Amino acid sequence: MPTALVTGAAGFIGSFVCRRFLDEGWRVIGLDCLSDYYDVALKERREAMLNQSPNYRSVHEMVETPGCLMSLFEEERPDVVVHLAAQAGVRYSIENPRAYLESNIIGTFELLEAARAFPPRHMLLASTSSAYGANTVMPYQETVKADHQMSFYAATKKSTESMAHSYAHLFDLPITMFRFFTVYGPWGRPDMALFKFTKNILEDKPIDVYNFGDMKRDFTYVVDLVEAIWLLVAAVPLRPEDGTVAEGDSLSPVAPFRVVNIGNSNSVQLTDFIEAIEEATGRKAERNLMPMQAGDVPATWADASLLQSLTGYAPTTDVKTGVKAFVDWYRDYYQV
Structure with missing residues (x-):
């Protein structure tokens, strides 16, 4: 039975990834510190469902703890690593940048050092569409420069x-970096935004709409995202022998390393997203129009053609379908 190590396993995306590996017959080591950045009870519920499987091992620790990952790698020798643990959120990175330095940068360093000592056959690490920063040419392609990040979160x-x-x-470690685009869905x-908007609409409270609603996002349904991650596990990058890389491929000419967008290839206006929530809840939102927040960007839009060429897969869930699934989950979970 192959073994996967998933960091951030009790998180929104991590819990779905763990479930997919378990369903495929893998043993899963799930690492999560259950931080209080948001409701710990939600993380505990996700983890409790995973713990129902005899092939799941839960480990509570911070990725940045010196030696933690080294010990775990030595003990478990994972075949595949999916690194999702991170301090997330653009706006919170303005208030508490040190949390991002420690979790994102130091935590990743600890992971890489462990992998150097006990190499997996493939490591898949989460990045973000925010890495594209001030780029305005869309859809975003993995091969364009991304040098002007707009928030400390994106910079980390x-x-x-x-x-x-x-x-x-340096160490011939096969690594794929994902750039995620606004992931949403049940257990989010x-x-x-989707969680906050749904909560406030159902409680007849106003919602804060930034940049006066003139924003666009490439909303990616979590089940589609996880399907893409699963398929990319088998797409192990290989160091090019002669340094030649095919056009459109982000493969490094000097390393077994690749960056891959995972997005819906469709930029949706924020106002249309809100209307989908209104339709799913059966209520109208009271909108509090506000200026753009520091560190944010007005639009994101993925070119996911590299993902499709590597896996034959393209995310397809439309916003109305995905939003309804979230609202249905929210009503059930909170008994609304």
Whole structure:
């Protein structure tokens, strides 16, 4: 039975990834510190469902704890690693940047050092669409420069890409970096727009709409995202022997390293997203129009053609379907 190590296992995306590996017959080591950045009870419920499987092992520890990952790698020798543990959130990175430095950068360093000592056959690390920063040419392609991050969160995630590339080059570690685009769906994070909007609409409270509603996002349904991650496990990057890389491929010419967008390839207006929530809840939102927040960007839009060429898969869930699934889950979970 192959073994996967998933960091951030009790998180929104992590819990879905763990479930997919378990369903595919893998043993899963789930690492999560159950931080109080948002409701710990939600993380505990996700973890409790995973613990029902005899092939799941739960480990409570912070990724940045010195030696923690080294010991875990030595003990478990994972075949595949999916690194999702991170301090998330653009806006919170302005208030508490040190949390991002410790979890995102130091935590990734600890992971890379452990992998250097006990190499998995493939490591898949989460980055973000925020890495594209001030780029305005869309849809975003993995091969374009991404040098002007707009938030410290984005800067830390872009830094982890550079760190991972150096380890891939120096120690021949096969690494795939994902750039996620606004992931949403059931069991989603309470700090994200869909959760906050749904909660406030159902409680007849106003919602804060930034940039006066003139924002676009490439909303990616969590089940689609996990399908893409699962398929990319088998797409192990290989160091090019002669340094030649096919056009459109983000494969490094000097390392077994690749960056892959995972998005819906469709930029949706924020106002249309809100209307989908209104339709799913059967209520109208009272909108509190506000200016753009510091560190945010007006639009994201993924070119996911590399994902499709590597896996034959493209996310397809439309916003109305995905939003309804979340609202149905929210009503059931909170008994609304």
